[in-house]
Amino acid sequence: MKANHAETPESSNAADKLKWLIAIVLLAAAVVGNSFYGETVSVVIRSAGVIVLIAAALGIAAITVKGKEAVSFAREARMEIRKVIWPTRQETVQTTLIVLAVCVVMALALWGIDGIMVRLVAFATGV
Template identity: 75%
Template sequence: MKAKAETPDSSSAADIFKWIVAFVLLAAAVVGNHVYSEMSVVLRVAGVVVLIAAALGIAATTTKGKAAITFARESRMEIRKVVWPTRQETMQTTLIVLAVSIVMALILWGVDGIMVRLVALATGV
């Protein structure tokens, strides 16, 4: 991953304007969905989807948006490198965790019972 320090430049004002436009589009989607509640659900959903897509498209052109897209692409490449366990390994590990959890629950239950009896013996209750 490329790490570089953020430097303020002339595009920061343009980025701020783009973020404002993106948030206005998202607000328009929410308000429009409420104001036009008597319209067909299909039309309202289509309008909301179009406005959200437009907002995401505008946000993707900002510096932070481009960084987020780059991060998502790099993350996807890293996920492809992961060696996932087989079904048998997953089942074995799950059964081991289940068995250890049951054994620990029984041990804690026994310790709790002993402590309750000791406290009852000490307090005379």
Template identity: 55%
Template sequence: MSVEAEKQGSSFDSIKWILTIVILGAAVWGNHYYTEQVSVLWRALGVVGAVIVAGFIALQTTKGKDGFSFAKEARTEVRKVIWPTREEALRTTVIVLIATVIMSLLLWFLDGIMVRLVSFLTGLGL
């Protein structure tokens, strides 16, 4: 019986997702179609309203609820992060830039040596 209920819920979820996509598609089409006839403010309000309605319908599905739960958990985890101070970020950036310059110069030097070595071995002078 629970398998039947899950299948029924998933079929309703499919209908809800189709309705969500239709509403969003209608918002895009309406925004494009009424470009000349309606002001930007009313078109923007219509699109925002359609997105809110579509989002509300999507949140009623199983995947929508799971996605919203995931977003809430991710926000909680981001709050736990210890962000670097401005000084630490600046110091790390300078270290990365210096390391990048040093590696670039080293690779440029090695490339020059290899070009000269290959030209010597092949007999083609530069």
């Protein structure tokens, strides 16, 4: 991943703070508006309004310095995911069955050890 630690000018920092404030206000408007108009406006219209407000907040947040870094990180992560060699269905089933078998064996072993320890404690205490 790329590391960019360049100092930002103070005006950019103030602009970013304003953008974050606007994004937070939009998100708050989505939450408050959805609850305030819960009884009077249909679900479809409220859902559309919430989606629009969230999209606007994300769009504004994406043009901040941290937002641009997050978008860049997401793009790089997506490229890395494309490089992953995913297991085949057969490999996944075999691995799952091995894990289940080991879990059953360990459960039986722990059950047996527990039973032996209960009998030893009962024998030692005379119960």
